[in-house]
Amino acid sequence: MVSHRHPEGSATPRTKRITRRWPLISGLGALALTIALGYLVLLRGTADTIDAGSLAIDRSWLAWIDRFRGPALDVPALVLNYLGFGLTASLLIPAPIVGVLLLARRYWAVGFYLAATILTGGAVQVLKNLFGRTRPQDILVSVDFGSFPSGHVANAAVMATIFALLFSRWWVWILGAAYTLAMMISRTYLGAHWLTDTIGAVLLGAGIAVVVWAPLAAKLDGERRLRAAEHLKRH
Numbered sequence: 001m002v003s004h005r006h007p008e009g010s011a012t013p014r015t016k017r018i019t020r021r022w023p024l025i026s027g028l029g030a031l032a033l034t035i036a037l038g039y040l041v042l043l044r045g046t047a048d049t050i051d052a053g054s055l056a057i058d059r060s061w062l063a064w065i066d067r068f069r070g071p072a073l074d075v076p077a078l079v080l081n082y083l084g085f086g087l088t089a090s091l092l093i094p095a096p097i098v099g100v101l102l103l104a105r106r107y108w109a110v111g112f113y114l115a116a117t118i119l120t121g122g123a124v125q126v127l128k129n130l131f132g133r134t135r136p137q138d139i140l141v142s143v144d145f146g147s148f149p150s151g152h153v154a155n156a157a158v159m160a161t162i163f164a165l166l167f168s169r170w171w172v173w174i175l176g177a178a179y180t181l182a183m184m185i186s187r188t189y190l191g192a193h194w195l196t197d198t199i200g201a202v203l204l205g206a207g208i209a210v211v212v213w214a215p216l217a218a219k220l221d222g223e224r225r226l227r228a229a230e231h232l233k234r235h
Contacts, residue, residue: 023214030207037200038131038148054136058194062136065189073189074140080186081141084152090121105227108219109166116212120158120205124151127204139191149201150193156183157205165213166220 044055082088094117101110128146135147160176184198213220 023210023217027207027210027214030203030210034127034149034200034203034207037196037203038127038133041133041148041194041196042131054194055196058196061188061195062191065185066138066191069189076182077186077189078141080183081152081190081192084155084183089152089155106166106223108216108223112166112212112216112220113162116158116162116209117155119212120154120208121151123204123208124149124154124201127200133194133197136191136194141190141192143192147193148197149204150184150187150197151201152187153180153183153193153198153201154205156180157202158209159205161206161209162213165209166224 041055083093094113097113098110101107101113127149128144128151131148132146133148135143157180160180164173164176180202184195184202187193187198188195
């Protein structure tokens with residue numbers, strides 16, 4: 001019998017009833033769509049054309065957003081590029097998030113966050129090398145190999161989904177969606193990615209977060225409720 005002090009013992013009946021079926025199906029479905037989109041792009045175009053591997057929607061979007069390029073929008077786009085790149089994305093942002101969760105004694109939440117973000121980063125690199133998609137020609141920032149999927153957007157999507165699942169508040173969902181959308185727009189604005197790179201990245205990041213969350217749902221919910229109850233007792 002599970003102790004009431006154990007996270008699962010404090011979870012709601014709803015989270016306890018999660019059979020791991022619908023979350024896994026939805027999460028794996030998103031991952032399958034990511035791979036399917038990558039293969040669709042791979043089948044379009046060849047590496048010796050200027051728009052190698054791009055779809056009509058990619059070319060149309062890039063032509064449209066190119067009209068807005070200018071100093072006023074360069075700054076926020078470059079800020080978002082910095083937030084999703086290198087040491088900032090891999091350490092400077094995750095470290096305080098993990099620190100706050102540890103201080104709050106949300107240990108299952110820490111494991112969930114780290115597992116989902118690490119898996120997403122690894123999956124991005126695997127897919128970049130698998131598809132080897134050529135990036136747009138006019139790029140305003142330094143980039144690595146492979147265009148599909150966008151690492152910046154996948155990181156934003158997985159983080160937004162993690163927070164939405166950990167803290168079920170409407171404003172968390174809105175902020176996460178807004179941040180992910182802003183990252184999608186900035187990556188195409190800077191010419192670093194095609195639009196479909198960013199769509200695939202959203203599916204990938206959100207899909208991995210849901211797949212990792214599914215077997216931990218009751219533990220995460222119970223842990224949250226235990227900490228909330230302890231906080232009320234102290235105050």
